[in-house]
Amino acid sequence: MNCRAEVLEVSVEGRQIEEAMLAVLHTILLHRSTGKFHYKKEGTYSIGTVGTQDVDCDFIDFTYARVSSEELDRALRKAVGEFKDALRYSGSDGIGQISLEFYQKKKSRWPFSDECIPWEVWTIKVNVVNLANEQERQICREKVGEKLCEKIINIVEVMNRHEYLPKMPTQSEVDNVFDTGLKDVQPYLYKISYQITDSLGSSVTTTMRRLIKDTLAL
Amino acid sequence: MDTDLNSQDRKDLDKFIKFFALKTVQVIVQARLGEKICTRSSSSPTGSDWFNLAIKDIPEVTHEAKKALAGQLPAVGRSMCVEISLKTSEGDSMELEIWCLEMNEKCDKEIKVSYTVYNRLSLLLKSLLAITRVTPAYRLSRKQGHEYVILYRIYFGEVQLSGLGEGFQTVRVGTVGTPLGTITLSCAYRINLAFISTRQFERTPPIMGIIIDHFVDRPYPSSSPMHPCNYRTSGEDNGAAYPSVEDSQEVCTTSFSTSPPSQCVFTVTKAHFQTPPPVLMDTLKVPMMGLAFSHQLSSSRLSYQPAALGVGSADMGYPVIFAGGLNAAHPHQLIVPGKEGGVPPVPSQPAHGTQADHERMVMCTPLDGALYSAATPSSSEDTETVSNSSEGKSGSPHDLLETIFVRKVGAFVNKPINQVTMASLDIPFAMFAPKNVELEDNDPMVNPPDSPDVESPLQGSLHSEGSSGSSTGNTHDDFVMVDFKPAFSKDDILPMDLGTFYREFQNPPQLSSLSIDIGAQSMAEDLDSLPEKLAVHEKNVKEFDAFVETLQ
Numbered sequence: 001m002n003c004r005a006e007v008l009e010v011s012v013e014g015r016q017i018e019e020a021m022l023a024v025l026h027t028i029l030l031h032r033s034t035g036k037f038h039y040k041k042e043g044t045y046s047i048g049t050v051g052t053q054d055v056d057c058d059f060i061d062f063t064y065a066r067v068s069s070e071e072l073d074r075a076l077r078k079a080v081g082e083f084k085d086a087l088r089y090s091g092s093d094g095i096g097q098i099s100l101e102f103y104q105k106k107k108s109r110w111p112f113s114d115e116c117i118p119w120e121v122w123t124i125k126v127n128v129v130n131l132a133n134e135q136e137r138q139i140c141r142e143k144v145g146e147k148l149c150e151k152i153i154n155i156v157e158v159m160n161r162h163e164y165l166p167k168m169p170t171q172s173e174v175d176n177v178f179d180t181g182l183k184d185v186q187p188y189l190y191k192i193s194y195q196i197t198d199s200l201g202s203s204v205t206t207t208m209r210r211l212i213k214d215t216l217a218l
Numbered sequence: 219m220d221t222d223l224n225s226q227d228r229k230d231l232d233k234f235i236k237f238f239a240l241k242t243v244q245v246i247v248q249a250r251l252g253e254k255i256c257t258r259s260s261s262s263p264t265g266s267d268w269f270n271l272a273i274k275d276i277p278e279v280t281h282e283a284k285k286a287l288a289g290q291l292p293a294v295g296r297s298m299c300v301e302i303s304l305k306t307s308e309g310d311s312m313e314l315e316i317w318c319l320e321m322n323e324k325c326d327k328e329i330k331v332s333y334t335v336y337n338r339l340s341l342l343l344k345s346l347l348a349i350t351r352v353t354p355a356y357r358l359s360r361k362q363g364h365e366y367v368i369l370y371r372i373y374f375g376e377v378q379l380s381g382l383g384e385g386f387q388t389v390r391v392g393t394v395g396t397p398l399g400t401i402t403l404s405c406a407y408r409i410n411l412a413f414i415s416t417r418q419f420e421r422t423p424p425i426m427g428i429i430i431d432h433f434v435d436r437p438y439p440s441s442s443p444m445h446p447c448n449y450r451t452s453g454e455d456n457g458a459a460y461p462s463v464e465d466s467q468e469v470c471t472t473s474f475s476t477s478p479p480s481q482c483v484f485t486v487t488k489a490h491f492q493t494p495p496p497v498l499m500d501t502l503k504v505p506m507m508g509l510a511f512s513h514q515l516s517s518s519r520l521s522y523q524p525a526a527l528g529v530g531s532a533d534m535g536y537p538v539i540f541a542g543g544l545n546a547a548h549p550h551q552l553i554v555p556g557k558e559g560g561v562p563p564v565p566s567q568p569a570h571g572t573q574a575d576h577e578r579m580v581m582c583t584p585l586d587g588a589l590y591s592a593a594t595p596s597s598s599e600d601t602e603t604v605s606n607s608s609e610g611k612s613g614s615p616h617d618l619l620e621t622i623f624v625r626k627v628g629a630f631v632n633k634p635i636n637q638v639t640m641a642s643l644d645i646p647f648a649m650f651a652p653k654n655v656e657l658e659d660n661d662p663m664v665n666p667p668d669s670p671d672v673e674s675p676l677q678g679s680l681h682s683e684g685s686s687g688s689s690t691g692n693t694h695d696d697f698v699m700v701d702f703k704p705a706f707s708k709d710d711i712l713p714m715d716l717g718t719f720y721r722e723f724q725n726p727p728q729l730s731s732l733s734i735d736i737g738a739q740s741m742a743e744d745l746d747s748l749p750e751k752l753a754v755h756e757k758n759v760k761e762f763d764a765f766v767e768t769l770q
Contacts, residue, residue, distance in 0.1 A: 027348050031341060035270045036261040049264060051257035051272035052347055063356065065347045068259045068272070149352040153389055156345040160392030162338060184259040 003118045006158055008151050011127040012060075013140050014088060019057040020148060021080040021124060025100055025192070026055070026066035027152050028122055029076070031159045032102060033067050033187035037178070039171040050185055061145035064152070069185045079192040086196050087128060094128030096196040102188045104166050105176040113215070114176075116191075119164060122155075227331040231396055234331070235291050237268045238339045239298050239319055242346060242403065243283040243372060244273050246300045246317050249350035250359040250368045269340035271347075279370075286372040292321045294399060299378070301371045302355055307364060313381035314355040314368070315407040320377070322402065326395030338394040342403055345392045353389065353407045382408050 012020045035048030051068035066073065080098070087096045100122045106115040131137050166188070169177045178186045191214055248255050257272035267273075283298075292298045297320040305311040329335055350356060359368040379386065391403040755762070 030344050030348060035259070035263065038261075038263065046263045047270045048261040049259060049267040049270055049272045050344075051259040052344075053256035054254035054351065056254065061357065063254070063351050063360070065255075065351055068257060152348050152352045156348055156391060159341060160345055160390075162341075162394075168333075184261050 004120045004158075004163060005123065006121070006155075007123045007125065008154065009125040009127070010144070010147055010151065011129055012144050013131055013137065014128055016057075016059045016140070016144055017084045017087060017126060017128065018077075018080050019060050019062075020144060021083065021098055021126070022055075022066075022076060023057065023060075023062060023064040023148055024122075024124055024151055024155070025076050025080070025098075026073075027064055027155050028100055029072065029187050029190070030065060030067050031155070032120075032190070033069075033072070033185045034178075036180075036184065036186050037174060039174075043170060045171070048184070048186075057145075059141065060148065061141050062148045064148075067185050067187075069182060071182045072185060072187065076192075079194075083194040086194060087126065090196045093197075094130075095126070096128075096194060097123050097125045098192065098194040099123045100190055100192050102190050105189065107176065116189075116214075119166060227397070231331045231335065231398060232291060234336060234339055235321075235396075235401065236287075238343070238401070239287065239292060240275075240280055240283050241268055241271070241273050241343055242317070242319055243298075243300055244275055244279055245343060245346050246302070246350055247279045247370050248274070248276065249347075249356060250302055250370065252359050252362045252368065269336065269343050271340060271343055273343070282372050286374045288374070290374065292319050292374075292401070294321055294323055296375060297321070297377050298372070298374050301373070301378075301381070302359075303369050303371070303381075304355075304358060304362075304366050305369050306366045311369070313408070314358065315353060315405055316377065316379055316382065317405045318377050318403070320402045320404070321399040324395065324400045325397055326400070327397050329395055329397060331397065335394060335396050339401075342392045342394055342401075346403060349389060349391050349405065353405060354409065355407060379406050382406055385409060 008024060010020055010024075030052065033050060035050050037045045037047060039045045052065045053068045054063050054065055056063045083096065083098045087094065090096075101118045102120040103116040103118040106117055108114055129140070131140055166177045174180060177189060179189050180186060193211075193214070257274060259272065260267075263270070287298065290296060297318050299319075300317040301313060302315040302317070303311050303313045355368070358366075362368050386406050387409045388404055388406045391405065393403070394401045
């Protein structure tokens with residue numbers, strides 16, 4: 001099937017990168033997570049409950065709702081932290097992108113490893129700006145807040161198109177569709193990768209590195 | 219139709235829709251409580267968590283929602299609406315958002331009720347959770363407290379968006395197709411909230427006697443419907459009366475003013491531009507009023523104009539003055555028709571901001587034009603009015619000037635003061651300010667002394683400064699004068715702020731040399747003195763020549 005790709009762009013100040021990325025990623029994952037499945041006899045299953053909590057941003061005039069799952073939050077923070085560090089210290093001109101990809105696993109026969117077939121990819125392009133004074137920072141706080149509001153509305157719009165979603169799996173297949181490793185919620189299988197565009201615009205090295213890492217990780 | 223739907227599915231679907239409606243209301247209201255919401259995920263399903271989401275049920279909210287639904291479900295033409303409004307501690311309120319849960323006729327027969335519809339409703343609730351944090355009212359609701367609170371009202375039936383004023387925006391949260399129709403959840407919200415700084419509220423002084431405990435962060439099961447600002451005319455759109463509603467560019471087109479003809483003028487003029495026919499009659503009077511107004515500022519100006527018009531000053535001036543007086547004293551006479559037609563709907567949206575600007579600018583033109591064309595249109599009507607007014611008025615220009623400076627009805631004004639002599643206020647030309655002579659039907663409210671004003675006819679409707687008054691009493695809701703509140707200017711620290719400065723110096727008095735009264739005299743004097751002056755200049759001709767040479 002074709003993979004659905006959505007691209008969002010934001011311009012933020014350095015210290016806003018983490019919060020902006022978390023806001024967007026958490027909003028996406030809120031929509032792409034369900035409660036834990038409990039399979040019962042005869043192929044039926046019951047679904048756990050997903051709680052939500054509001055998060056206020058410190059550097060942006062913005063609040064977002066995320067899934068109440070510390071594990072999920074930690075995983076996202078780790079990925080976003082790496083992205084932020086790469087963005088700030090790579091010596092690039094502050095342009096990078098982070099991708100959240102939802103995929104399904106397709107079991108292959110030995111010796112081939114399982115295939116990962118993405119069905120939805122969200123790419124967030126980030127442009128880091130440098131601000132000269134406090135007044136500009138204050139304006140940036142508000143502006144980025146407003147921009148994020150727009151992004152959330154965009155995300156919700158895409159989500160509510162009710163386009164392709166993997167079929168609800170049987171018990172044996174659930175790990176091919178969902179990430180069952182978390183104890184309180186169950187997001188669709190996802191992976192996060194990032195690319196930093198250096199001034200030459202080349203980012204092949206980074207991408208290759210991540211691809212290889214991900215493949216090996218499977 | 220539901221022939222395709224078996225009874226179990228139908229029952230399930232009805233249940234899903236009912237609980238979806240209840241949960242929607244909970245999410246919306248909880249998002250406006252002013253605090254962060256946190257619920258826990260649970261891996262073990264509990265029977266009470268509809269749509270697999272942990273959404274608490276606040277009993278009062280559920281009660282209100284059930285009361286509004288009264289056993290019905292959203293259907294075509296019957297939407298469930300949650301109205302979120304803001305109410306200040308002075309009692310003024312304004313609608314911020316309307317969340318609508320609607321059903322249309324587009325059915326999706328193929329869809330599985332118990333599975334797909336359920337999951338999609340769950341997804342829609344998650345979207346609602348996200349969107350409720352993103353509309354402008356969220357940030358306002360997080361800051362609610364002493365100065366204002368956020369209230370909600372649930373109603374069922376037709377969606378009423380008029381309270382949001384013009385230029386509101388809509389965001390669609392999502393849709394879910396069902397065999398009975400497509401459920402749509404959307405929100406219409408006032409956008410110029412984005413420009414409102416909640417600093418507005420911080421500036422208003424605490425009002426004694428306010429029941430603070432009302433404004434604890436509890437949702438208000440509003441048994442009474444939320445009303446639009448009560449100091450506006452009936453039929454008027456909501457919104458702009460709220461001073462902070464306007465974007466920082468000020469000027470709400472709300473202008474209902476029983477105030478000085480300056481305001482009257484512009485109200486009518488605006489009406490002219492905004493509306494139709496009923497106002498036409500008034501526009502003919504505009505010139506007259508314009509003349510009257512200009513007379514207020516300087517008595518000589520008036521007579522100057524008529525000269526330009528080719529009308530004898532004696533003829534024109536007098537009537538005009540009275541007309542001006544008329545306006546002031548009986549503003550309704552002129553304004554009423556305009557009012558019906560088109561009291562500028564207040565507007566409150568940024569669109570209004572621009573509209574107001576446009577109106578203000580536009581207003582200048584007719585005024586100017588009026589000055590030069592007054593003669594023609596004014597003839598019959600004006601003279602009529604004039605004669606009417608002359609009966610009611612006493613002669614001196616000053617008295618008329620006085621009445622012209624009728625009190626402004628300010629929104630959110632603390633104390634309605636019936637009679638205020640402008641002289642007591644610290645404004646220029648205070649000596650010319652009128653006492654309230656007769657204001658029969660008016661229920662005037664005056665701006666607090668810290669915001670003197672009144673002089674800029676070009677302002678149209680203005681905001682009241684430091685608005686903190688109550689607008690309750692104003693029966694004459696038509697024209698509430700609000701003070702000019704220029705962007706980025708503070709009015710609580712310096713006595714002379716940008717707005718005041720602007721107002722004071724916007725209409726400087728006419729140069730005395732241009733005034734006819736004095737001018738008439740001085741002209742004669744000038745003429746007489748000409749020969750002398752010429753003689754002097756002739757004496758100094760050599761100096762002049764030398765000077766000219768240095769320039770070359």
